[in-house]
Structures are given as structure tokens and as C-alpha cells.
Amino acid sequence: MAKYIYIICPPKIATGGPEALHQLGFILNQLGFNAHMLYSKWKVNPVHPFYKRYKVPFVTKIIDNHETILIIPESMTNLIAKYPLSEKKIWWLSLDFYEVLMNYRGRKKNIINVIFSSKKHKEYNFESNPTVTHWYQSHRTKLFLETKKIDNPIAYLCDYVTELFLEDLPDLKDIKKENIITYNPKKGLKVIESFKNELPQYTWIPLKGMTREEMRDLLRKAKLHVDFGYFPGRDKIPREALVSGCCLLTGRGGTAEFAEDLGIPNKYKLHPNEQKQEIIIPLIVQIMTDFEEVRDEFMPFREFVMTEKNRMIDDVKKLFS
Template sequence: MNKKIFIICPPNKATGGPEALHQLGHVLLLLGFDVKMLYSKYKSNPIHPFYKSYNVPYTYKITDNADNIVIIPESMTNWIARYPLSEKKIWWLSLDFYEILMNSREKKKNWIRKLFVPYKHTEYRFEPNKTITHWYQSQRVKEFLLTKKLDNEIAYLCDYVTELFFDNLPETFTKENIITYNPKKGLDKIEKYITLLPQYEWIPLSGMSREEMRNTLRKAKLHIDFGYFPGRDKIPREALVSGVCLLTGREGTAGFREDLGIPEKYKLHSNEMQTENVTELIINVMNNYEKVFNEFIDFRTFVMNEKQNMIVDVKKLFS
């Protein structure tokens, strides 16, 4: 393939989406493709420190032509109209941010722009377009895309847990009575258990370096996430690699076995989140960690192989 590949990404931003985009750039480089990050805004230092190790070159501007492939995250589909000639790949890393950010952009437009630049010319609402192909990261998005009339077949592509969590990964873990949680997700549903179960050390995964988070997870027995899963969230997968059991809700992608393939009894419907039931599950995990973690081995193995699977899938997509 002689085409040039450009991956649109916000600059200097550390969230799951930008990391996935940099991982894709890294894999494409490994496979010998001509690829660059196309940062959406100028910044003197656009590469977040977390992603410097991916070593993907970058640019701020490209010329639209049929020899380009432009990869666009679903949160930035307003960029589609800028490149009518280029081949475009929309990578759906979540479903929710597409509509949320599209509506947010429209609200921010002043009346002059709304008058002279019609909505349909700046935002993408699945208009017929043979230059667009869709990739889905989750089963949830796949089922959504199958409800649309598209010009090209959809394809699966998932990111992976960064190599940092595999560095010096022990075969067996020395665990402590630690429970981790993400304070940005579902904290209101977790706080009561922090009070009810003070015999355990509850550690919020915030304000840490990546190394500190990894080291904390390697000591923890359980990670709880009762929040919403917009995509295949990274922290639960990082926890699995680190030998941690999971207890989650079922909102968003967490409700799909293909996206979060842990045992069903550790994924709770809202009507199953009675205090007594949740407390019993937590205590059982903490008292019987080795036995319970064996129940997570199958999905952990899947997560452990995500990078190799991504390399295979990228080869197929660009063959």
C-alpha cells in the first residue's frame, strides 16, 4: 500500500480514546505503513508524555487527495467534511460521545455560522458516502451500526492494554486486602461500602502516575466499577492483567459479554445492587481471592492477547 495514513487526534490529551489512536499509529508503524498523527489543534508540544513511547510522527495539516487514508474517532466526525477526496475510516471507540459532542459543537456556533454553514455540511449523520468505512471497538457499537444503511462493510478493531502493565509481570501476585475504584465513575454507588467495610483498604485510582496505578493494582484483590461504560474501558482491563477481580454494573458496554466477558454474577443489574447482596459479593472475593480469580482467567487471557490480535486485525484491514 502506497497510501499515506493520518490519524486525527486531540493534542496533549490523556484519555482512553487518544491512547487507542496512538496505539493504532504504533501498530501501523510496526507493520511498515506511512502513518502520522494529525493533531486537531496546534500546540508546541502536542504529544502527551504517556504516548511519547509510541514514537508516531505527527503533523497539523494535510492536503486532501484520494491517496490519503484519514482515520477519525467517532467524537470528531465533523472532520469528515474537510476531506471529501480522502478515504475515511471512522473508528467507534464509544457510542455516546458521538451524539454528545456533535450537539455540543452545534450549540457553540454563532448565528452567522449557522446561517452560512448548514448543519448537514459540518456534522455527519450517516449520509451516503462511499469514501467512509466504519470500525467498531465493541459489540454494542456493532449492533448500533448494523441499524444504519452504510456503503461499506463494518469491521472490528480493538485497542490494547499498554505494555507498562506487562513489564515484569509476575506469574503469581502477592495480594493485600485492597479494593480499588475510579472516583470519577459511580462513586455515589460505592461510598456506602467504603463505610460498611472499613476492614479493607479502599484506594481511589486518581492522582497517580501510570507506574503507581500499575503497582497499586498488582497489590489489590478487587476493582469495583459501578459507573457507565461508554466503550471497552481501560482500567478494568488493566486490573485484569494485574490479577484483580472485577465487580461492575451493566450500563453501556458492560452489559455485553463480548465487551466485558467476566462471569455474569459479577456484573450486577441495578435491581441486584441491594446493599446486602453487594456486601456479600465483596466479602467473598476478599476472603477467597485465589478461587474467585480463577473464574476471571478466560477473559484475562483474551485481554492479555489484545495487542497481538490488534496487529492481526490491522493487517487484515489494510491488506
């Protein structure tokens, strides 16, 4: 058993990636390991309120040695060189943020930084390094990693929909649905705005400015969740909507293209050239009118999502055995 396990995470940020990292810490400690969060920047009270429920202790510094395991999200691979002795696990929760943030850090450096910066802060470009192992959260990322020369075998590890969305969840037949359509205003808003005014018979509610409990309660009332944005990883909100008994209508950007990552029927995943009123409006009307019949089409993937936590526990046991 590893003596020390540290999970590197940005502080005070509530998105799918940090939640996955806290879920991993929670599971490791439930299994008897000694896992702590190591936040990437110093903050007073760095734990976001959403993640206090996981009760993962945190530290502000670590000792780099052969008894230490570091779990590093793909967005922070520049930290690999900082800890040469530790065993490092890169958890690819998104494929796109690796390159985006690496380029961002590069733009921030001026010539003085480049000359005097320590080798401990250099970017990771898949150099040979036997202390590095890769975990993928999505099938899309697996395909990407298989194109690289990697020293250690890659492995699958996916997060899960938090218990908040499963607590006191009624049977689907007992959930009282209304003519509500939810959407994430941070993703694909331009496409959504182009047709939602054509469907005033439905109540359109953006998922913003609410607590997690309020969001859960709203999704349990809604019939449909729409997301035409880009999916950098296996996004949380669509899975939370499925658990809550919603149907989904999405684009195909990123992981949404792959059935292994978003296993809903293809007719509810629209290519950009299909995202037009003459296709979307009749499809939404059909979903809302024949809701219970359409919802049955989503049941296989919903059942898969409902068992994600048990699979994550089993996978963590294998990875740390």
C-alpha cells in the first residue's frame, strides 16, 4: 500500500474535474489509503463548499520521494518535472485542457522567465518517464493516448454522479414531470437562443445561479436537457439530468461523438449541420409530447450512469492493488 497519496487540484473551483478529484480522494480514504488534497495555489479555506461533503484532508506541501504517489489532472502536467522522485498518475479528465493550459502558460512566460525558469517547471510533452502512468476518463482520450509512446500501460478511471442526485430519488414512474427544458447557458447558447423563442409553450430554464440542491430539484421536474456545447470530457450535467429522469438533446462535439462516452441514441446527438430549426423544433416537440415513450430510449445509458460509483470503486481497487 502506498504510504502517501496526494491529489493535486485547483482551489475553490466547482466544476466536473475538481469534483472527480475529490471523489477519488474520498474513495481512496474509504478503502483505507492515506489520501490528501494538494491545492495548486495557496488560498484561505481552499475547499469549495460543494466538496466539503467528501471530507478529504488537505496539505500545503509534500515531500518528493519514492513512497509518494501524486495524482495530477491533465491541466497541470507542468508539475510532473517538479516532483521527479514521486510516482505520478496523470488523470485525463479532459483532453482539450492539456493543450489549452499548456499554451496559456507558455504565453505568460517572457524571455526572462524562459532563461531563468527552473527545469522543475517545464511542460510535459510525453517525454519518456517511467514514473508517469496515464488514466483516461473517456474513450476519446484513450484513442489519443494510444497514439503516444508511453512507458506504462494506460488505464480507465471514470468519476460518478454525486450522491446528491441519487438521494431520495423516486422511481421514474413517480417523478412528476413538467413541460420544462433546461440548458447550460455557458455551452451552445447561440444555437439554443435561435430556436427556443419558437417554442414558447415550454418553460426554458438556464442552469445558473442556483445551489446544487435547487439544480437537482429542477432537473427532477424537467423533461428535457439540451446541450449543444462542446464536451471536453464525460460532462457531469448531462449525466445528472439522465439520473433525474430527463431526456437529452446534444451536439456531437468532443466526447459526445462516442457512444462509449455518451451512450444515448444517435438521433438525439446532432451534427452542426443538423442544428437548425426545421430539424430541432419537431424533435423537441416529439420528445415533450411523447415523453415517457422517448425516455425509455435513454434507459440503457441511464442504468450505466447509475452504477458509475460502484465501478469507480472497483477500478480504484485494481489501480492501487
